[in-house]
Amino acid sequence: MSVKVEDKELLELELLTQAIKMLYGWDFGQYKKESLRRSANRLASKHNLKNISELIPKLFCNELLLNDLLNCFSIPVTEMFRDPGFFLTLRKKIIPILKTYPFIKIWHVGCASGQEVYSMAILLHEEGMYDRARIYGTDINPLQLKKAKEGIFEVDQLDVYKENYYKSGGKHDLMDYFSLKYDAFIFNNKLRKNIFFFEHNIAQDHAFGEMNLILCRNVLIYFDATLQCRAINLFNESLCFGGALCLGVKESLDFMSINPGLELFDKEWKIYKKGFV
Ligand SMILES: C[S@@+](CC[C@H](N)C(=O)[O-])C[C@H]1O[C@@H](n2cnc3c(N)ncnc32)[C@H](O)[C@@H]1O
Numbered sequence: 001m002s003v004k005v006e007d008k009e010l011l012e013l014e015l016l017t018q019a020i021k022m023l024y025g026w027d028f029g030q031y032k033k034e035s036l037r038r039s040a041n042r043l044a045s046k047h048n049l050k051n052i053s054e055l056i057p058k059l060f061c062n063e064l065l066l067n068d069l070l071n072c073f074s075i076p077v078t079e080m081f082r083d084p085g086f087f088l089t090l091r092k093k094i095i096p097i098l099k100t101y102p103f104i105k106i107w108h109v110g111c112a113s114g115q116e117v118y119s120m121a122i123l124l125h126e127e128g129m130y131d132r133a134r135i136y137g138t139d140i141n142p143l144q145l146k147k148a149k150e151g152i153f154e155v156d157q158l159d160v161y162k163e164n165y166y167k168s169g170g171k172h173d174l175m176d177y178f179s180l181k182y183d184a185f186i187f188n189n190k191l192r193k194n195i196f197f198f199e200h201n202i203a204q205d206h207a208f209g210e211m212n213l214i215l216c217r218n219v220l221i222y223f224d225a226t227l228q229c230r231a232i233n234l235f236n237e238s239l240c241f242g243g244a245l246c247l248g249v250k251e252s253l254d255f256m257s258i259n260p261g262l263e264l265f266d267k268e269w270k271i272y273k274k275g276f277v
Pocket residue numbers: 074075076077078079082109110111112113116138139140141144200201202203204216217218219248
């Protein structure tokens with residue numbers, strides 16, 4: 001009996017994700033299979049392996065491959081002021097609401113290498129809110145979190161970041177917040193004191209905080225519907241009444257049969273509010 005290549009690869013992928021879970025604790029079991037399958041195939045060819053299952057024994061001893069695999073599966077793509085229109089909407093529609101609170105907590109879920117978190121710090125500073133805010137950046141990928149804590153970015157991204165900042169309603173020069181060093185630019189220390197990065201896995205860990213604002217952009221898109229539901233319920237639990245949840249432009253709550261009590265606040269930028277809008 002011949003087995004279709006796709007079916008064989010899905011079985012190999014299942015074994016690979018089980019091995020990762022047993023050896024390292026990360027559970028990719030409820031991520032979208034097609035995207036994981038493509039990533040695993042790319043990784044196998046990069047390491048000159050014939051198929052996905054050949055990755056499994058390498059996981060025991062090859063740290064480089066494990067790092068590659070984590071980066072492939074978690075897709076840590078990001079930029080500063082990504083989707084400038086979204087940051088402009090935050091500035092115009094969400095910040096005025098947050099200004100009514102004496103103290104605010106913001107959680108960036110799946111923050112990758114931290115650009116979104118530093119963008120938020122700049123935005124809050126320009127709106128006179130930084131000193132009464134705590135900003136938490138979490139991710140499953142420790143390699144990306146290490147980069148996030150360093151706050152050092154490659155200079156070849158600078159032009160895109162400057163343009164995004166300008167389009168997002170930035171009030172100064174982006175370089176007021178960085179110092180240039182060789183081929184990198186480094187985030188200023190004065191805006192780091194209220195930023196905290198740590199590991200948190202929304203597929204496995206619990207809710208935390210009484211957050212005024214949660215951003216989980218371009219993360220749920222990689223999850224199956226069950227895991228998306230888990231994440232949304234966790235965010236709902238972590239949000240205070242009146243708090244807002246921001247998803248990525250290709251994400252929404254439309255797939256949920258039961259509305260968890262989050263109302264659409266901005267349709268274009270997928271911003272939801274807990275309680276009345
Ligand atoms: C495409 S990046 C999005 C980065 C940023 N939010 C943005 O929109 O620019 C997705 C990030 O989600 C993280 N991620 C994936 N699964 C996660 C999980 N279960 N819990 C927390 N973070 C996760 C990945 O490691 C990756 O850094």
